[in-house]
Amino acid sequence: MTPEALALCVRGAVLAWLTESGLSVDLPAEFKLERPKSREHGDYATNIALALAKPAGLPPKAIAESLAPKIAEIPGVGAAEIAGPGFINIRLDSDALGQTAQIIVAAGAEFGTGQALAGRRINVEFISANPTGPLHLGHTRWAAVGDAIARVLVAAGAQVSTEFYINDRGVQLDKFGASVMAAAHDQEIPEDGYQGAYIHDLAAAIVIARPSIKELPIEEQFIAFREAAYALQLKQQQQVLEQFRTSFDLWASERALHESNAVEHGLELLREQGHVYELDGAVWLRTTDFGDDKDRVLVKADGEYTYFASDTAYYVNKRERDFDLCIYLLGADHHGYVNRLRAVAACNGDQLDQVEVLIGQLVKITRGGEEVKLSKRAGNIVTLDELVDEVGVDAARYSLIRYPVDSPLTLDLEVITLRTNDNPVFYVQYAHARIASVLRNAAELGIDWRNLHFIAGLLSHERENELLGALAEFPRVVAGAAELREPHRVARYLEDLASIYHRFYDSCRVLPRGDEDLTPEQVARLWLCAATRQTIFNGLQLLGVSAPDRM
RNA sequence: GCCCUCGUAGCUCAGUCGGAUAGAGCGACCGCCUCCUAAGCGGUAGGCCAUGGGUUCAAUUCCCGUCGAGGGCACCA
Structure with a gap:
């Protein structure tokens, strides 16, 4: 007998008892049937008598005494005892309990799946790192947790799309391209550019694949380097994630959103909803109507779209693909985005809770107790592939998933590498x-x-x-x-x-x-x-x- | 200044949509392989669940204040 089946039987017994006692009381929402911490309290325990005490106007113990015999009569139930302030502790017959083994073997890979989220279409976006460098440990936590969340949602019956949003447009990508080009010419990398050995590796790979690239006119050459570096870096990220057993249903390109006019389209829809206005030459979204601190700019006075505009367009795009819930996994350093993301949903005419933002504390890295500062531009990074090389995919994924994301996580590289048996x-x-x-x-x-x-x-x-x-x-x-x-x-x-x-x-x-x-x-x-x-x-x-x- | 997350054993952390004696691993100490994998099992020691109030039959869990830690408050990306 499964807990679900038992819960149904107990519910039935309670309803029968209520009718019999002439009480016109509904089954309380707090009604629970759970596995008590201590085995001494039986296989299952219910708080029904405690929950019923107030609405029925009777002492919990009196209810329990009257109800317990009814529960004991349920086939498969061996005993129902009253304990503590009014808990009813239920013991199953070993026959009823033992059947579970057969049920599980018969269910096979399906055991554990259910319908709790049946009918929901859920979009899960995570990592969404810039394609300007290797994925580091900050991304790693999301790679493991995001993927696991998606798997669990599917097991609960939801339809899920996992998505990685590629910021393949804008200033950072330009700086990245300029850095690689400088490296190819053995020039010093610009102050605000990307440092690190991987920049030189990329430059070398690009030049080997296309030696003539360095003879192109400077403007053309810059674009060629940028595009080639972007393609290589994105591919590297994709390979690393694949090796990490994290797969995405969609790699969504910001550039593609612009090229397909999705950004204008999104803006248009928001305009129709009436939350867009112009001020000082810029176009704003009135997110303060829905709990944001300040309104946000969509189009700057110089005519350029902001990042927020593409983010908004991407959201509209997700909704047009019929996802009724959009989950975003963000690092604690992005928690300022929570209200504006939810406000975007509201401005689009959706419910605030159709956007769910999970904020994860950043992973702190220590090496022998000493903190390792991560800085991509300084080139001081611990990357996902390095971690996997050292501890393996299983240990890396597991140690990142086993903690709730809102608790800060400290991984000591020495511990995780030297003491894997622990x-x-x-x-x-x-x-x-x-x-x-x-x-x-x-x-x-x-x-x-x-x-x-x-x-x-x-x-x-x-x-x-x-x-x-x-x-x-x-x-x-x-x-x-x-x-x-x-x-x-x-x-x-x-x-x-x-x-x-x-x-x-x-x-x-x-x-x-x-x-x-x-x-x-x-x-x-x-x-x-x-x-x-x-x-x-x-x-x-x-x-x-x-x-x-x-x- | 305002906002978010966190504060549980020596260390790293579970538990908390209110429930019956607060848990695990590591570290310390003591036991268990003639028998299915000892990467295992049993036991001992270790706690004012940061702190002060409030709500409740019941608070580590919910609400407010204080202290402490981390992070955020751009016509940046």
Whole structure:
């Protein structure tokens, strides 16, 4: 019996009780059925009596005493006890609990997916780095978390597009082009240009591919360098992200927005909505109508579009592609954009909450306890590909995803490189490998557990009970992670699950020893192992982390 | 000055849309492999959940103030 099924039964029992008692009270919204922290409090606990106390005008304990017997009558429920201020603690029959293993094995890769966000079309934009250099650690956090959020949203039933907005237009790109050109001519790189070895590498690669480039007229040459450097750098970013298992459904070019007149089109739509005005020769968007600090300029007095204009156009474009929710992942250094982005939605005639901005604290890097300052222009950078080279994709992704994004994250390069065995990712992966090994050994012994009779009620050991309960929580964890946009919940859950499995493994022998015969209990345990392996696999999949069969 | 995020064990951090004794890893100490992966398991030690108020049957969680840390307030990109 799944928690969802039990919740429905409890709800039914409560409604029946209310009718019977002649109380015209609705089921309170605070009604919860959850897994209590302590096993002593049963498999599940509900606060229904506490929540009902006020509307019903009765003491919680009295309600609980009257309600508990009704809950105890639900098929599959072994006991319903009153505890504390009025909680009802529910214990399932081991038969009802044990069925979970079979349900999970049958669901396979689908276990954990659900319909919590069915019908939603969600656009997730993240990283959106300038194509003027390699991706560094600041981007890395979003590469891992953004991708995991998208995976979790999909698992919850949403239709998702992941997008990377390329700022391939404007002053920064020009400075980048000028820097590469200067490097190609062995000239000093301009003061406000981009420094760093990668500029020289790009310059060399461009000259090798097209030696005649240095003979072009200066204006033409500058554009040629800029375009070639841009193409190479973008490709490099794309390759690194692919290696990092972060994929995008759309790489949206700012330049393309301008070339296709999408910017003018967006401006036109906002004008129709009546929030655009002119002042001092510039064109403004009245974002202060919707909570922004100040109005924002769309077109400067000199006729140039601002970045904000393209951002706005991109938003309109997303809405025209029928996304009903646009999620932006931004670093804490961009939190000033939150109100204006939401205001853009409102100015477009949408609801404020159709834009959701997740602000992530920046990743602080230390090396042996000493802070490493990141500065792209100074060339002092720790890049995504360097991190991956040092610790591998699994450890890098996992250690970035396992923390909520609004908590500051400090990664010590020495720790993450020298002490990889301490990384929880290995703990989780080890549990998976361990189970894979047990299942492998079973196969070698000729045990075809899938075709042997599974008796759910035999899984009655305390540790089995604990494991089954934890497994049954997985769909709720995934749904919660999706709804709250917090994929770290999946990682923490997996760590718990791995720990519970290890404890089970420690107490419960799965395979027959020596020449012993296989028992029905061991068959049931093999199903339980298979269910656990599947759940860990599915969870790691959501994080983009591999689930090895051997370690 | 205004705004955002944060303040939990020695260290790195979970938990917090209010719930029953506050958790993990690392570090310290003590145990467990003739048996399915010891990258594992069990145990000990370590806390005024920054601080002062408020709301509530119940606050680490919600609200306000204070202190501390980080970040932001462009006709920049």
